[in-house]
Amino acid sequence: MALSLNGPHGHLKGKIGNLVFYLLNGQPVVRTIGDPGKPSINQKGNQQAMSVTMKVFKSMKSFINSSFELEARGTVRNPFNLAISYNKKNALKGAYPNLRIDYSKIVLSYGDLPLANDLKMVKTETGVLISWGLSNQDFPALNNDMVMLMLHHPLDHRSTTVLNACRRDAGQHFIPLSNTELNEPIEAYICFKSANGKKISDSAYLGNLNGEPDTPEEESQKKKYAVLKTRFDQIELDYLQQLNDNGGNPVDSKAFRNLEKEYQVLKHKLEHLPRKPV
Structure with a gap:
């Protein structure tokens, strides 16, 4: 009731x-x-889109709560929901059941505060150095803006967030990382927020370090291929050895015929395995 x-x-x-x-x-x-x-294909696609988006963005929540806070003011929606809604529609690539995040299209803030030119990211032996062009000549009032930085670590769905890294006029900021983190995939983002917190810039994608990680589907295919290849190598060695011992001619036995059949089946599977690793 x-x-x-x-x-x-x-x-x-x-x-x-x-x-x-x-x-x-x-x-x-x-x-x-x-x-x-029973869900339709479109419903399954929508469910996977939400799952993939949530898995990535939940580690970005502390950044988003600050960067989307202005966008959420005066609405019934919270910053995180706004970020999920936009990026679920615009930051995915592929098709169900192989949807994945397009990190270059992720948006972490909207605003009319000027961004910065000459954005750069450099990996060093102990961390990541992020730099940007200065605007003090054309827009001296921007010098007090604070810089917000985020490094996302896709392998373990974790983010290194620096909400108040430095002032804009610093021109650069260094983020120390462990050796393990430095050798894993990293996706980096930046935006600027006014000192009084009333304005924010659009976010910018700084780029990727160390390449993108494999999707669960790609990982599964690689494991499947590795198991199949190991078995094929064993069978091929035995098959070719028996041929060689018999002067290059098939051995007239049931065991050899079964071996030859398995060799041919495995060889065909390897040649036609979907998403065969390069």
């Missing part, structure tokens, strides 16, 4: 059939409950 808290024209609170009515951030919301039935 649902209650109408503000009379016959007010919003409902409670359950009617398979519908549940409630308030979310001051807004009336209704959702269905129960078994929705």
Whole structure:
């Protein structure tokens, strides 16, 4: 049973059939409950898109809560939900069931504060040095802007976040990293926020270090290929040895014929394995 808290024209609170009515951030919301039935391909694609996006962005939450805070003001949505909504639509590549994040298209902030030119990222022996062009000649008021930086580590879905790295006029900032982190894939981002917190720039993608990690599907295919290749190498060695011992002619035995058949089957599988590793 649902209650109408503000009379016959007010919003409902409670359950009617398979519908549940409630308030979310001051807004009336209704959702269905129960078994929705077998999902369609489009629904599965949408579910995977949300799963992939959430897996990446949950480690970026502290950055997003600051960078999308201005965008969320005056709305019933929170910064994290805004970031998920935009990037789920615009920062994915591939097709179900092989959707993955396109890190170069991730947006972590919107705003009209000027960004910076000459953005650079350099890997050193002990960390990452990020630098940017200075704007003090054309826009001296921007010198007090604070710099926000984030390094995302895709292998373990973790982010190194520096919300107040330095002032814009510093021109660069060094982020120390462990040797392990320095040799794993890294995706880097930057944005600028005014000293009074009332303005922010668009975010910028600084680039990738050490290449992108494999997707779960690619990892699975590589493991499958490795197992198949190991078995094929064993069978091939035995098959060729028996041929050689018999003067290059097939051995007239059931065991050899079974061996030859397995050799041919494995060879065909290796040649036609989907997503065969390069």
